[in-house]
Amino acid sequence: MKEGAFCWQQTYDRMHQSFPGYTAQPVIGITGNFGDKGCELAEGYFKSVLHAGATPVIIPPFADKDALINLLDHVDGLLFSGGGDINPLYLDEEPVRELGGINAERDLPELLLARLAYDRQIPMLGICRGIQVLAAALGGTVHQDIYSSCSSQQPLLKHSQNLDRSHASHLVHIEPGSLLHGIMQTEVLPVNSFHHQAVNEPGERFTVCARSADGIIEAIESAEHKSILGVQWHPECFILKQDDCMMPLFEWLTREARSFSTAKQMHRRILTLDSHCDTPMFFDQNISFHKRDSKILVDLHKMHEGHLDATIMVAYLKQEERTEAGLAAATAKADLILDQIVDMAAKNCTAVQIARTPEDLFRLKDQGKKAIMLGIENGYALGRDIRLVEHFKQRGVVYITLCHNGNNDICDSAKAPEEEHHGVSAFGEQVIQEMNRLGIMVDLSHASEKSFYDALEISRTPIVCSHSSCRSLCGVPRNLTDDQLRSIAQKGGVVQVTLYHGFLKKEGEASILDAMEHLNHMIRIMGVDHVGIGTDFDGDGGIPGCASASELINFTRRLILDRYNEEDIRKIWGGNFLRVMQQVQNFK
Template identity: 50%
Template structure:
């Protein structure tokens, strides 16, 4: 069998006669089942019924994507190119307009990711400048692809762009390190279209403690609490993916609006410090927030090499069972090493919808998972009186 496939049938001489993919609707045989099915061979009829049902599910999934907004809340695409790029082309990344069109994905939040570095004045300014450069590069995509996409600042604009047949690109900043010590950078980021800021990455910064690294503040720093309040005022969502548990609870207490985890999974299913415990998930839901399942294999299955689409569905099921359908979504982390067997790029995200249909989720449920929940929370955050956008 080819890589990732499993043997389904073997001839008496030991030669493989059929294989199937465990996560995709791909099945190959080396005989003629159509002739046998025509003679009412029940095994062959089962094979055809399987493909007919798969086709029915795919058709149903496509209808759902046509009727509802589908949004991926976290992609690192701007970071895989050293300078300029063009999301109108298949340039080697996992997220671009052709892939979004193939997968019927309406919107994605592309982030300016800044790895944690030194915290002296010069380094902080470099981090801010780098984030601004990446955000400007995403804006340049509008000039290159005006007929196909636009930057969306609000949830309403996402819906307007879908109705116009265009893809919506929203913006985020991954790592509050980019704010430096100038809190007015938050308003500057918002004016560029930033919808959320991830408070930290791998390592503590001037804002808070990270899930990875030494605890420095026991949660949010005094400056970090000012940052959260300023984000509330500016209409920017507080994102606690990568944050320490102490930071998570401080952010919940400090923020007057619901917070999000833009790309985090369930720790009870995969024991990684980047994932959220059941207690955190319950607290997040009580405040009205949302956890976006991350498709990074190390956060989905402790045996990362086996991480698959089925694992991602289990994380979604777990969170729905624990805190309800209104508090879960999908943040792929594509182009930031996010990928799973059965779902490796934006053009394969519709596979998630097919699996959710198989699990018995309704169209309304799937619409909530595919962006409805996150956009609801974003609307609340953008209702801030000082948000002029």
């Protein structure tokens, strides 16, 4: 065999010296430019991605929705490359005289790609035109020409340099404490510059993290704890001269893409269950569960985007008068809501079905379907009729929250102004015993502290709190004390951290970081076998970083970042809750 640079056979042989012959890498799609010869891409983009340890694939401009969605199911990160101006008509603006050349083939595909990727939590980096695409697609605005539209306090810098592309021509000033500051480890960064457009207003989804001395926005990053970053300069040019000063940006994208890929693969192997959502509260508002409906936080599209397999939808009942008429109305309303959930599932039976047992959930996941379980939030639905426990069991209800924000005939509520029963009533004791007999989980999420301990003593099966948080971190009566956490764990139960900001943080806006702090605290007190996630979506739940079902994969990425292993994540994402459900349903 001949040797030398052109002996491809030797290279082929070396590639197969060890099994499987390659190192797994995240796949990063790079938007291609479009010119006279069709799709094209400057080499700095893919060389920088390769150098950062990821596999680059070039995405030609196309707007076919099925192809775009299929593409996004197979990439782990996106890089929006530079290029021509964006057509201002896409931004509801008329063109100004100074508008440069637009690229009609790229605009619509890239705006769609950015928004669809945002819905799916795919990490994104925008470069030059790319930062403008991110802003335009996600609620921001763009200067068609900075020199004619910016009202700067001082003369604008030269933002289109004549220097070689691999040399810096001006400085950008980075916000301390920003994501970009953490990546580049500096507050002042020399950059190259080739633009006459720039982001004008980033929109509420972004914060500005860098500006040039004349005030032009040079970088934006997600304000919602998402992996999105845009820069106005061209960092990909430097690697062509063996200068790796900008590689931290591509290494950041690669890390985020790897984390996203790991989470996606894990979600394929484990079953994910949200133990509490209030989506049926919106069923009377003409929602479309099979579409991506902006009025609700849980629908089929968002469950798919967030890789959520199952959710427990509850029939929520506001605590009203406990007259005979009021109690009858509460029972009727619970039945009506359960009917609506079942009807919704029947209308979408090729994609979602009602489940009654943990076995049903795993079967539906294997079939590629989403699962809905039924719950009742507020034992007010039972009135004073113990026979209704069996009625709701026959309907497929897997848990009943004993009370809500007011005392009922079962027990006292955490939010009631005064005690009525001093815990669980005599009727409430019968209800708990009947729930035990029939295999319905006892949920104490809204119960007073005395009701909690009474129920814990009465119940012969483990109890759950389907959506609760820690009082030691957020001192509201609705949350659980550390002693309550220990007690429920000792009896084999579970507590599901909720994503309502008012139960996560007393002052300021809570985020996914606060939810993680509550979960980590629960695990320190109870152990990892007694915790889970109950979002309260479409009730009060939803926080930056986990604002809807489409964003729940972000929670998995945070768990991975905090070094939880796959078995622990499986337990947190429903394994613990389903263990208790199985115990309760098997109880004799």
